[in-house]
Amino acid sequence: xxxxxxxxxxxxxxxxxxxxxxxxxxxxxxxxxxxxxxxxxxxxxxxxxxxxxxxxxxxxxxxxxxxxxxxxxxxxxxxxxxxxxxxxxxxxxxxxxxxxxxxxxxxxxxxxxxxxxxxxxxxxxx
Amino acid sequence: xxxxxxxxxxxxxxxxxxxxxxxxxxxxxxxxxxxxxxxxxxxxxxxxxxxxxxxxxxxxxxxxxxxxxxxxxxxxxxxxxxxxxxxxxxxxxxxxxxxxxxxxxxxxxxxxxxxxxxxxxxxxxxxxxxxxxxxxxxxxxxxxxxxxxxxxxxxxxxxxxxxxxxxxxxxxxxxxxxxxxxxxxxxxxxxxxxxxxxxxxxxxxxxxxxxxxxxxxxxxxxxxxxxxxxxxxxxxxxxxxxxxxxxxxxxxxxxxxxxxxxxxxxxxxxxxxxxxxxxxxxxxxxxxxxxxxxxxxxxxxxxxxxxxxxxxxxxxxxxxxxxxxxxxxxxxxxxxxxxxxxxxxxxxxxxxxxxxxxxxxxxxxxxxxxxxxxxxxxxxxxxxxxxxxxxxxxxxxxxxxxxxxxxxxxxxxxxxxxxxxxxxxxxxxxxxxxxxxxxxxxxxxxxxxxxxxxxxxxxxxxxxxxxxxxxxxxxxxxxxxxxxxxxxxxxxxxxxxxxxxxxxxxxxxxxxxxxxxxxxxxxxxxxxxxxxx
Numbered sequence: 001x002x003x004x005x006x007x008x009x010x011x012x013x014x015x016x017x018x019x020x021x022x023x024x025x026x027x028x029x030x031x032x033x034x035x036x037x038x039x040x041x042x043x044x045x046x047x048x049x050x051x052x053x054x055x056x057x058x059x060x061x062x063x064x065x066x067x068x069x070x071x072x073x074x075x076x077x078x079x080x081x082x083x084x085x086x087x088x089x090x091x092x093x094x095x096x097x098x099x100x101x102x103x104x105x106x107x108x109x110x111x112x113x114x115x116x117x118x119x120x121x122x123x124x125x126x
Numbered sequence: 127x128x129x130x131x132x133x134x135x136x137x138x139x140x141x142x143x144x145x146x147x148x149x150x151x152x153x154x155x156x157x158x159x160x161x162x163x164x165x166x167x168x169x170x171x172x173x174x175x176x177x178x179x180x181x182x183x184x185x186x187x188x189x190x191x192x193x194x195x196x197x198x199x200x201x202x203x204x205x206x207x208x209x210x211x212x213x214x215x216x217x218x219x220x221x222x223x224x225x226x227x228x229x230x231x232x233x234x235x236x237x238x239x240x241x242x243x244x245x246x247x248x249x250x251x252x253x254x255x256x257x258x259x260x261x262x263x264x265x266x267x268x269x270x271x272x273x274x275x276x277x278x279x280x281x282x283x284x285x286x287x288x289x290x291x292x293x294x295x296x297x298x299x300x301x302x303x304x305x306x307x308x309x310x311x312x313x314x315x316x317x318x319x320x321x322x323x324x325x326x327x328x329x330x331x332x333x334x335x336x337x338x339x340x341x342x343x344x345x346x347x348x349x350x351x352x353x354x355x356x357x358x359x360x361x362x363x364x365x366x367x368x369x370x371x372x373x374x375x376x377x378x379x380x381x382x383x384x385x386x387x388x389x390x391x392x393x394x395x396x397x398x399x400x401x402x403x404x405x406x407x408x409x410x411x412x413x414x415x416x417x418x419x420x421x422x423x424x425x426x427x428x429x430x431x432x433x434x435x436x437x438x439x440x441x442x443x444x445x446x447x448x449x450x451x452x453x454x455x456x457x458x459x460x461x462x463x464x465x466x467x468x469x470x471x472x473x474x475x476x477x478x479x480x481x482x483x484x485x486x487x488x489x490x491x492x493x494x495x496x497x498x499x500x501x502x503x504x505x506x507x508x509x510x511x512x513x514x515x516x517x518x519x520x521x522x523x524x525x526x527x528x529x530x531x532x533x534x535x536x537x538x539x540x541x542x543x544x545x546x547x548x549x550x551x552x553x554x555x556x557x558x559x560x561x562x563x564x565x566x567x568x569x570x571x572x573x574x575x576x577x578x579x580x581x582x583x584x585x586x587x588x589x590x591x592x593x594x595x596x597x598x599x600x601x602x603x604x605x606x607x608x609x610x611x612x613x614x615x616x617x618x619x620x621x622x623x624x625x626x627x628x629x630x631x632x633x634x635x636x637x638x639x640x641x642x643x644x645x646x647x648x649x650x651x652x653x654x655x656x657x658x659x
Contacts, residue, residue: 031551034558035232035594043232046472046599069606070489072468073599076606080523080551 024092027085032093035073040097046073051097056090060104063090064112078116083109168643169258171198172650176657178204183652184443184456185209186434187464188425189217190638191627193417194263194645195462196424202653207456208421209445211430211597215422216414217464218249218598219638222497222588223409230594234561238588243535244542245409246497248590250638251544252276253404256397257639259646260413264406267416274405275533277395278514279303279357283387284575285519290384292377296575299517301358301377302387304344308352309379311343315350352376390517390526398637405533413638431465434475436622460652462645464628466490467617468599481621487613488630490600492523494553496568496589498545503538504579505531512536520571523550529572545572546589549601557591564589602629602636618647625652 029038035047042049050056055063067086070076077086084106091103171194181204185196188210196206222228223245226238240246252274253260264271279300285293292302315336317323327335340347344355354376364371382388395401406412418425432453433444441461446453465473471485505511513533520527530544545568548556556564565587572580592601605614617626625648627641634640 030555030558032554034554034591037232046469047231070604071486072471073490073593075492075550075554075593075600076489076604077551 024088024090025096027081027089028092028096031077031081032089040093040099050093051099053099056093057099057101060108061112061115064104064109065115068109068112068116078113083113168646170262171646172653174198174202174650174653176202176653178202178653178656181205181460181656182207182440182458184441184458184461185424185464186431186443186461187217187628188212188215188414188417188427189464189628189641190219190413190417191629191641191645192217192462192464193414193421193425194642195464195627195649197417197421198646198649199462199653200421200424206421206424207458208425209429209431209443209456210425210427211448213427213449214414215418215425215427216249216411217641218592218601219410219414220247220249221245221409221411222248222590226588228590228595230557230591231596233557233594236561236588236590239586240497240499240542240588241540244499244540246495246542246544246588247405247410248495248497248588249592250410250636251405252399253406253638254398254400255402255404256400257634257637259639259642260637261404263416263642264404264413267413267420269412269416270407271404272407272534273513274403275513275531276399276401276403276515278511278531280359280509281511281514281531282509282516282575283390283518284516285385285387286574287519288385288387290378291381292385292387297377297385297387298359299390301374302382302385303391304355304358305352305376305379305382306388308343308345308355308376309382311339312345312350312352315339315343315345319350386519389519407534432474434461434463434473434477434624436461436476436624441623459623460656461624462627462648462652463624464626464641464645466598466600466628467603467630469597470626477621477624481616484613484616487609488603488605490593490598491602491604491636492550492553492557492591492593493601494546494548494556494564494589494591494593495544496546496564496587497542498565498568498572498587499540499542499585500583501540501585502583503541504576504583505543506537506541508579516575518571518575521552522546522548523552527571529575540585543572545569545587553591554593557594561589605630605635620651620655625649 036042036050040050055066064086067090068076068078086109087104087106093099094101094103178199183199183204183206185192185206185208188208192208193215196208200206222238224238224240224242227235229235253271280298282296283299283302284296318332318336318339339345340350343352345352354373356373358376359374360371361374362369362372428448429445430448431443431445435442440457440459442455442457443461444453444455463470467485467488468490471482511531513531515528515530518527522528528547530547532541532543535541546556556567559567568587569581569584592598618631627645627648629635629637629640629644631644632640634643
């Protein structure tokens with residue numbers, strides 16, 4: 001019985017570890033924190049802070065479109081991340097570091113991607 | 127010999143002569159024959175008449191576009207000042223070698239500690255033969271070139287996510303190429319010879335097609351079968367005396383298909399990547415040194431622009447010296463501004479809303495490069511790999527992770543591998559790691575391809591990512607289709623007295639040629655405006 005419980009715990013741990021890998025927080029740390037930093041504080045100039053960011057906390061559609069299209073040094077994430085991952089990242093960022101805005105749904109990102117249409121980027125090699 | 131193989135006759139000279147005799151239409155016909163009507167690339171600086179004497183031009187940025195502008199305009203008599211934020215010229219065309227110190231935004235201070243004479247090009251590293259603009263200046267400035275081996279059939283391909291017998295196996299590109307084509311040609315030749323494709327071409331073409339398939343795929347002329355070819359290598363190499371050599375046997379067709387290693391080559395290499403590929407001897411920064419020798423006296427370093435203002439009389443840049451903190455301003459009649467768009471977009475300027483908004487049509491590419499100093503050139507000594515790229519199916523952001531071997535200092539003791547050249551979200555993710563952890567991850571990949579050798583020979587590394595470079599914020603401009611249509615044309619126009627230049631204002635983004643040619647385009651506009659005024 002003890003062995004059974006131990007095994008059950010192990011599999012639970014494994015499950016939550018794999019869930020964490022695709023969680024908004026993990027994705028944020030992998031794909032965003034190099035510039036926006038782990039606590040969303042940004043860098044003095046020119047990487048904007050995400051804590052309290054009016055754009056992050058503003059219009060859902062515009063926000064999803066911004067991530068997909070990219071701006072300035074922020075790349076066009078439509079090339080790299082699926083709708084559910086972008087939604088998970090935005091939802092995490094909107095609910096962290098003192099932010100309190102509602103989640104962004106996968107459907108919102110999908111609609112923004114549709115809006116982007118053929119406005120894709122051909123990846124160059126150099 | 128001239129560039130076109132006719133002794134003593136350059137193409138330009140030929141066209142000029144022809145124009146005198148046959149007029150414009152003869153010239154146009156000849157240009158079509160040369161195939162240059164369709165070529166968009168500029169080959170040499172615009173031939174500008176008239177003088178710029180008495181006019182001041184402020185050039186912002188001492189990368190290739192800024193230096194090209196300054197060099198050419200000063201030849202016309204303009205009084206040119208170049209302000210550069212960094213302490214050296216060249217912009218992204220940089221080479222990391224011993225003593226090179228850099229710091230990414232939010233990152234650790236990184237010192238390149240390669241042994242004397244070793245280096246890695248952390249920005250551009252290739253000059254294709256058709257980038258005539260770049261080659262114009264390497265020639266003009268006597269920057270010695272050497273061949274950059276951009277493709278090597280002996281180099282390894284390595285798949286770790288494939289099905290079939292080639293997975294996790296180190297194979298050579300030539301083996302996979304020969305087999306993929308040989309077996310495919312065999313199939314087609316057998317279909318043709320057995321009449322399955324009759325009706326698709328005439329009897330005469332049918333025989334020629336068979337000849338072609340046999341020739342191209344090294345097939346048996348008797349039964350159109352493929353059994354390998356010596357070009358894919360030997361088990362026992364031919365040698366002296368009684369050693370005729372034993373050829374390697376071909377892989378199974380199914381293994382070749384399932385390995386997907388055919389993804390690494392095409393019928394013809396994409397235009398930008400073709401032979402002949404060059405690199406400057408001693409590092410890509412030798413081009414910047416060439417510019418400096420000819421116009422370096424015009425450059426003021428460590429001068430970061432804080433504000434750009436203009437009125438109907440001129441342009442004023444307010445700047446701060448990053449070493450002394452001293453502030454000052456420089457005024458000129460016109461400005462060529464080469465600041466990368468992510469930086470310029472956030473700069474304090476009095477650009478119109480329309481012009482500023484146009485900069486939002488572009489996003490820049492996250493790019494990371496790492497050089498790994500190895501104490502022994504095991505790729506040369508143990509495997510006979512002299513330059514070229516080892517290609518894997520590890521994700522590098524845009525496709526395949528490659529390890530590139532140096533095309534210089536052959537057979538010397540040590541060498542620097544380009545151990546990472548990664549893009550996009552993969553580059554972002556890698557740049558979030560500490561310098562130590564980054565290097566560990568690159569070593570893991572190399573170790574999979576060279577077990578027992580890669581880590582054992584590693585001495586020190588240097589990595590650099592352009593998206594965290596303060597004065598760049600990205601490797602190069604990535605224009606979307608909408609951005610090209612809606613925004614790009616606006617940025618090509620002068621904004622008052624300010625002209626933008628840089629690789630971002632070309633269809634050669636990320637290439638030195640794009641920077642140089644955009645400068646040629648803009649100085650021509652500027653000069654016409656001045657002489658017409």
